Amino acid sequence: MSRILMRIYRKILLVFAILICTTSLFVMAGLLSSSNISFFKFKVNGDIGAEVFLRIIGYENPLIGHALTGANMDFPIFSTGFQLLTNVEMKDIRSLIRSELPGFMAFDSNFIIAEDGVDFTDIPVESAPPMDVLLQERNMAAKELKELNNGKVYSGSSPSEKAVFIYHTHSWESYLPLLGMEGAENENEAVDGKTNITVVGELLGQELEKRGVGASVDKTNIGLMLDEKGWLTPRSYEISRSLVQKAMAGNQKLNYFIDLHRDSVRKDSTTTVINNQPYARIVLVIGEENKNFQKNLQFANELHKILNKQYPGISKGVLPKKGVGVDGIYNQDLNPNSLVVEVGGVDNNMKELKNTVEALAEAISQIYWKAEEVNG
Incomplete structure (x- = not known):
């Protein structure tokens, strides 16, 4: 257990270090491009790695960039880059420990339709007895x-x-x-x-x-x-x-x-x-x-x-x-x-x-x- 806690502690330190560095970087970038702040947000769908790759190509090919704007999911560059670097999703605390605790991956699903008060702790868990x-x-x-x-x-x-x-x-x-x-x-x-x-x-x-x-x-x-x-x-x-x-x-x-x-x-x-x-x-x-x-x-x-x-x-x-x-x-x-x-x-x-x-x-x-x- 102490080894797991140490790994989680190191991951937290890494998160804070990257957070400080990237915050400074994007503050500077925001000042430089304040005339077109929409640059930092797009509408895309699907796998994050693939979306980032296509978005980069889209900067050079307007046809690809235009095709990506019709989706229905927010794509902020800051949080996406943060996730790619740390494998931690800023809106999901589970991502901080999912790879450290055995069996925790069972809670990686999310309700697509949910009643008020229902969250990932209500996800059904399957058990396999002897x-x-x-x-x-x-x-x-x-x-x-x-x-x-x-x-x-x-x-x-x-x-x-x-x-x-x-x-x-x-x-x-x-x-x-x-x-x-x-x-x-x-x-x-x-x-x-x-x-x-x-x-x-x-x-x-x-x-x-x-x-x-x-x-x-x-x-x-x-x-x-x-x-x-x-x-x-x-x-x-x-x-x-x-x-x-x-x-x-x-x-x-x-x-x-x-x-x-x-x-x-x-x-x-x-x-x-x-x-x-x-x-x-x-x-x-x-x-x-x-x-x-x-x-x-x-x-x-x-x-x-x-x-x-x-x-x-x-x-x-x-x-x-x-x-x-x-x-x-x-x-x-x-x-x-x-x-x-x-x-x-x-x-x-x-x-x-x-x-x-x-x-x-x-x-x-x-x-x-x-x-x-x-x-x-």
């Missing part, structure tokens, strides 16, 4: 099982056509209260091969069918399949991809694909109260490296707006993910109406989950019926 832990099978705690069975059982007929496919890439993800471990300090204990996120998937399917939307719920034990193949948990998306492809081949009417997960952050971040009722909060995740990203984003944004209009604050927002350590595609290249939905966190109980599932089903059904009206 295989022998996630394969254990336990019964649901009596109190939570009673809550699960509390209420009217849907006795209506199921729609013959299935439009929504619900699955669980990390099927082992569970909730501490469901396992009789409410308040446990170690969030990684919230895993099980039997009592897990698939319970939420079943509930969502039932709630959708109450609203006339046919749903197919896949409860494959992904952990068991990984174990049989001798694969590690990062390859779970390969298995779930085959499940989605098989479902698509067997039913061309499927047009919505929901991969349910649960977050690893704790209760204060994953729980809210709406109209005196407790809810598990939702995060909508889209893979930024898939070809359907823009269409996925449109679907996620619409779902987010409907949810928060009817249940203010239930959706934290829409989170795009890419880069090292994440899948970046999440099978969403297979269909534009695909999402990873993080439903609550390790501390949420059955009451909170049931309330949220009803809200989610209502929002999805509204999107479905709106599309049906347009198509027919």
